[in-house]
Amino acid sequence: MIEGYKYYLADTPHPGRTVPVDHDPASFAETMHYDTEMILRSEADLQAHFGERWQRELNRTYTALLDPDRLVVGIGSGYGEHEFLLHRCGYRVIASDIVPGLGKAFSRLDPSFRFIRIDAFRDDYAERMKQNQIDVDAFDILITGLLFYFDDAKAHDLLVRIHDNLGLNSHLVLTLRYRDGLIPRFADAMAGFETKIMAAVRRRGIVRKHHGYRRSAKDIEILTNKAGFRTVSKTQAMFGYEMTRSFLLGQPHLVKAACKIDQRLPLFHSAVVFDLIKG
Numbered sequence: 001m002i003e004g005y006k007y008y009l010a011d012t013p014h015p016g017r018t019v020p021v022d023h024d025p026a027s028f029a030e031t032m033h034y035d036t037e038m039i040l041r042s043e044a045d046l047q048a049h050f051g052e053r054w055q056r057e058l059n060r061t062y063t064a065l066l067d068p069d070r071l072v073v074g075i076g077s078g079y080g081e082h083e084f085l086l087h088r089c090g091y092r093v094i095a096s097d098i099v100p101g102l103g104k105a106f107s108r109l110d111p112s113f114r115f116i117r118i119d120a121f122r123d124d125y126a127e128r129m130k131q132n133q134i135d136v137d138a139f140d141i142l143i144t145g146l147l148f149y150f151d152d153a154k155a156h157d158l159l160v161r162i163h164d165n166l167g168l169n170s171h172l173v174l175t176l177r178y179r180d181g182l183i184p185r186f187a188d189a190m191a192g193f194e195t196k197i198m199a200a201v202r203r204r205g206i207v208r209k210h211h212g213y214r215r216s217a218k219d220i221e222i223l224t225n226k227a228g229f230r231t232v233s234k235t236q237a238m239f240g241y242e243m244t245r246s247f248l249l250g251q252p253h254l255v256k257a258a259c260k261i262d263q264r265l266p267l268f269h270s271a272v273v274f275d276l277i278k279g
Contacts, residue, residue, distance in 0.1 A: 001152055002180055004188065004214040007195035010205035021149070021210040028149065029099045031209070034078070036101030039108050046109065050081040054238040054270070058175070059085045061237050061273045062142065065173050066091060071139035073129070075120045075162065076146030079105045080113070083142065087113050093142075094134065120146070120158055125165040140171040148178035148212040152223065155213075159227035163278065172229060172276040175237075180214035183242050183267050190246035217272045230279035234272055239263065241270035 003021075010017075022028040029036075040046050059082060066072050066086065072093040074083040080095030084106045087093050095103070096118035103115030116132045118125060126136045141162055147155050162172055192208075199206045215223075221231055240258035244250040258268035 001219055002185075002214050004148075004178055004211050005192070006209045006211045007192050008207040008209065009195065009199055009202065010207050012205060013203050014205040016199075016206040016208060018208045019210060021212060025098045031211075032078070034099060034102060036099070036104065038079070038105050040105055041108050043109075050079075050085070054241050055081065055085075057237045057239065058082060058144065058271065058273070059089075061235050062086055062173065063089055063091075065233070065235070065273065065275045066140060066142065066171075068092070070170075071137065072142050073118075073125060073139050074142045074144065075118060075125075076143060077115070078102060078144075080115050081105075082144045084110070084113055086142075094129065096128075121161055138167045138170055140173065141166060142173045144175050145177035147174065147176070147220075148214070151213055155223055156227060159224060159229070163228045166278060168278060170277070171232070172224075172274075174220070174224070174274045174276055176215060176217060176220050176272040176274070177238070177270060178212055178214050179242070179270055179272060180216045180219065181267075184214060184245075184270070187242045187245040187249055190249055194247050217274075220272070220274060224274065224276055225279070228279055229276040232275040232277055234274055236262070236266045236269045236271070237273055238269055238271035239266075240268045242268050 022031050040049065062082065063086065068091045072086065072091055074080060074093065074095045077083055077095035077097050079102050083093045083095035095115045098117060098119050100117065106113050114134065116128060118128050129136045150158060166172060195206055217234060224231065239262035240255045243255045243258045261267060262269050
């Protein structure tokens with residue numbers, strides 16, 4: 001595990017400063033620019049906000065791993081876009097998050113899509129669903145990116161909590177979305193270098209934001225094994241995405257080439273999706 005950073009130009013030419021990782025859901029929501037009043041009103045809105053290639057790649061991976069006949073509960077869903085795409089494919093799926101108001105986004109497109117509030121660390125998940133008039137039988141859990149936000153100690157606590165909430169034959173589909181590796185580290189360094197150049201040209205300061213924690217697939221396996229899970233499978237996704245973290249590396253022709261290379265030799269991908277069961 002390593003700390004991952006993003007770089008921004010400051011509004012003033014003050015010396016560079018480092019901003020710590022978000023300390024609560026409200027600050028994380030601000031960093032992610034969540035709009036609690038956003039309501040998608042058309043298919044065009046859906047494509048504009050959630051129609052990117054990497055989102056389609058993840059959706060294909062989730063549909064291959066999850067059972068459409070079992071209830072799927074998304075934890076830390078954000079807007080719930082991945083769960084909504086599964087819902088449209090006929091899956092029994094519920095999105096959840098601790099940030100209030102995010103569930104409005106898809107209410108106009110499909111009022112039958114369910115979004116509830118779950119505190120992943122504190123709540124009894126089945127009880128929260130019962131409180132929201134949702135019939136609960138066995139269910140699987142989907143995490144589409146939440147884990148990068150937490151250091152190893154908090155990530156372990158979260159995985160143990162999820163383990164305690166899952167039934168014996170239930171699955172956790174866990175997405176590593178902030179992957180560690182040589183290429184991701186190089187892309188981050190390039191992004192920092194490019195920001196320094198822009199700051200010098202525009203005579204601005206630099207904000208170095210602690211975005212979260214990068215982990216390798218091996219790091220995730222160690223964490224999940226300690227929490228009592230066993231890995232069934234691993235699937236790469238978000239091909240070429242690490243290139244987009246840098247302006248120079250993220251040029252369309254370079255990203256396209258990286259995607260092709262990733263199909264044979266996974267180097268530039270950002271995500272690994274784990275299918276896990278209780279060990």
